Amino acid sequence: MRVMVLVKANEQSEAGEMPGTELLDAMGAYNEELVKAGVMVAGEGLHPSSKGVRVRFSGEERSVVDGPFAETKELLAGFWLWEVRDMDEAIEWAKRCPNPMEGESVLELRPVFEAEDFGDELTPELRERDDRLRRQIEEQQS
């Protein structure tokens, strides 16, 4: 399953303070571990909300609101997309993350909706591919 890991913002991230070398190193090592475990699918850090924009909808009306935004704790400072076997595994990986901020911080883990991903039938192409592989394996071994 795919899980989106949201790094919640705090005062420092909203102030645009960059993490220190030590944290950067620790994060680098952690990211490497995620990649090597085949867990990491994508991930990015986000600029503070002062560089962000909101497009608000009200019925058919649209309005554009420039950042920064209040409610700091509800804002995001970054995200990962992970591929894991279940939420327990995602939690275990999240616990291994170095604290992404100085002081208090929160990672929010949200399963990505992908129930539609897996149906119960197969296209002829896939079967063809499968058969092709089998043949190739057989040939390589003969």
Add this chain to the structure above:
Amino acid sequence: MTPRDPKRAIEAVWRIESPKLIAALTRIVRDVGLAEELAQDALVAALEQWPESGVPGNPGAWLIATSKHRAIDLLRRRTTLERKQEELAREIELGLGREEEDVDAAIDDYVGDDLLRLMFLTCHPVLSKEARAALTLRLLGGLTTDEIARAFLAAEPTIAQRITRAKKTLVAARVPFELPPREELGPRLSSVLEVIYLVFNEGYSATAGQDLIRPSLQAEALRLGRVLAGLSPDEPEVHGLVALMEIQASRSRARLGPGGEPVLLMDQDRTRWDRLLIGRGLAALERAEELGRGGLGPYALQAAIAACHARARTGDETDWERIVALYDALAELTRSPVVELNRAVAIAMAFGPEAGLKIVDDLVTEGALDSYHLLPSVRGDLLEKLGRGDEARGEFELAASLTRNERERRILLERAVASSVTSPRRGVSTE
């Protein structure tokens, strides 16, 4: 907030740590079966202790330290093989003499190579393909025997026996726990890639029966591929295989219609393709191309073909001429009649059905694909396009009699009926 079940947390730790643990223990005891037993003893200890004491800060280090203690106990108890055991015990104790952090650091140093060694071991050519796949899923995927049995549609005792035998075979054949020497690396790596792709395809499709899908295997294979790419980043074919799997997996959402019916590649709603996986696939392919310096291996070539489809926003934009060129290279490399059949389809798409039919007819003469339902299926399709409906009908009927898949049989019989009417229609797609 409800408190989380500690057992589930421990199981998650186990799934993350067990391949590394088994790999490190195999390096020490040189017997993968014994290593797995020791690792499982450590799991039992964790299940007993952690709910009381809490999960330790570094659960991996705890598990390895615990299982090393058990390894020593076990070896001491087996007094009959004294000298060898003392040797082993000494080796283990050297590791244990250090502080926990040192042990941890030592594990980290080794762990990448150990995991890779373990992959080469479980995919060793002394084992049958099926045994390799089962053992790899068990030791590197952390799947239970029951899960593997369900995935491969086999009875659990069959799989259990297969795994037990495989472990014994490795010990009996004295297969060393090491990275293969340079001169063996190519074939040994192929063996690993083959197992991963076999697992991937098991997850994608079933060879018999109907409506069988085991999607978790697909995810597991993709994970193993990504892990392997991290462990041996300089091997072009590893990236080639990862690229192929990422791009194929990107189509998961589009390959079924609303009623669960299969949708042909050329008819799929491409907006439903997973752009993230396509992006990862294309990046992996690029890496394979860089490392391969122009000469692509079979997986990278298949990935390059898949990439042609992935890059085309609509079916009409497909660069069939490039696909033909890639199939030329793949056919040259594999000398496989199935690749040749796919090449025929690509040629028909690029240069017209007549050109494709010529190759298909050569394949018919050759006879290597006599029992392969897609040969008459493709031939019927090309004949139909050429307006030779009566001949097409016979081919579709032949194809229907050869397939083992119920739903496919029905589709082929429907096409047989339809082809008598001889209306041009979209055909079997390639790739």
